[in-house]
Amino acid sequence: MSEPADRAEHAPPARDAAGSRLRLMAVHAHPDDESSKGAATMARYVAEGVDVLVVTCTGGERGSILNPAMDRPEITADIGRVRNEEMARAREILGVRQSWLGFVDSGFPEGDPLPPLPSGCFALEDLERASEPLVRAVREFRPHVMLTYDERGGYPHPDHVKCHEVSVEAFEAAGDPERYPGTGDPWQPLKLYYHMTFNKERTVALHEAMLAAGLESPYADWMKRFDETDAPWAVTTRVPCGEHFETRDRALLAHATQIDPNGFWFQVPLDLQRETWPTEDYHLARSLVDTEVPEDDLFAGVREKVCL
Template identity: 70%
Template sequence: MSAPLRLMAVHAHPDDESSKGAATMARYVAEGVEVLVCTLTGGERGSVLNPKMDRPEIVDNIAEVRRLEMERAREILGVQQRFMGFVDSGLPESDEEELPEGCFAVQPLEAASAPLVAAVREFRPHVIITYDDDGGYPHPDHIMTNKVSVEAFEAAGDPDRYPGAGDPWQPLKLYYQMGFTKARFEALHEAMDERGMGSPYADWIARWEDRPEKWPVTTRVPCGDYFDRRDEALLAHATQVDPDGFWFVCPRDLQREIWPTEDYHLARSLVDTDLPENDLFTGIHAAEVSPACH
């Protein structure tokens, strides 16, 4: 028998795993894939974005509350999860505002990457998913998450790098999440408009900056059957997600009909694959997932 496939998802804050790629992870868990979420910060500087949760006892204990929310979301998705131990950098109000001393985004690259390299070597993922080099959106922690994910992918298999962080392990594929594309929101907007529902996406699309597609979608993972699980996990992050807000305006049945996939860009691959793909593990065969693979 071959060892199970393993997927690692690297995220900046608790709740990111539920808003980016959650249905993909739930699908793979159901298929027997081992999935580990690595959360780089504790979300300590996050604001309470759900007005129903904006109470002093929550605001004053936001770090512990967000850890409990993460545990609930982890249970819903059926994944493993580890915090990497860094402190949330917050979102500056301007380019001139300095980031807090000691936060994740100001760490030297090797210091910021070392815990993730150790996690890669221990968990031995075949595939890693993370953000693109713009962070998906320009939060400093998201941008740094891309940097440490790329560093870990490239360094974890090299015995001369990060000595003392465990036995080398080389992941085979690295993906960037592409869930927030203009094409997806235009398709949902048009579908809602045609059905007379009134779309929440019109202003967002109108403000979308037209520019060349930097990271084209290469891989669409069918996972509409797990959108319910995705939304349940997202709602577990009650301080961050308003159940009456933007995330839940488009009906799930319509999403399944119009856009039943979660989408990715294949950023690195050490195996042969044909694009486009419909599976993150395309090209990874039984011989490459044995425990002895390094």
């Protein structure tokens, strides 16, 4: 498990009512997912002294190179190593710890009919085998709060769907001493959230703000898509973190094979983002503490609780 960057060590630890340092675990499918979903939230909590761990399920070995400037033979031939190095840079920028589960990227199947997934990939792993290292990580790190994707994976990448499944399994199993023997002492996280980064309300607001400013919106095609599909979950929690959007963007740019600096992610000016939608948004999927929605803090109800 990688340690936090030096800048995070100077923040006074944030603690619950019993004096235990607050801990947040974000479980993601690939390197770069942590920077595109919830990065400003993590940067905010790091600045407040929360101990934050990113768990990355796969190495992103089958990811495409999405930045034309990085589409070179020597990078394509060693993409796993390159993405590992990119993750290290993003981790330092965000000030978080980071751990690899060690599974192999499944790739994103395309075509009609869809091709079979490659043998040995993460998405094809048995649920218990895929969940065991995450249960171990939960019992070691002892998070109060966990972040992951909904059952659709946020988008239908097989590794994102599998990430949801193992995260829910670990949340429910890590506190049970009868399950996953040999993976450490039981620990029960108190809250589980799903990322709602690209929810309709936020996207429409940013789209309309861009048009009102006389700018071309990157979300024009999304408006049609929202008319065709309903979100599976409502937003329950909006975490104010606009002052950390720049840190989020620097972490995104660290994933140079995946993020084109001239592309979609940076078309909405930061000032307009902060003015229009200065939060990152979540759905509270499980809670073992009393809390009232809507929330503005992932640790609502946890800060007041005497820790187990």
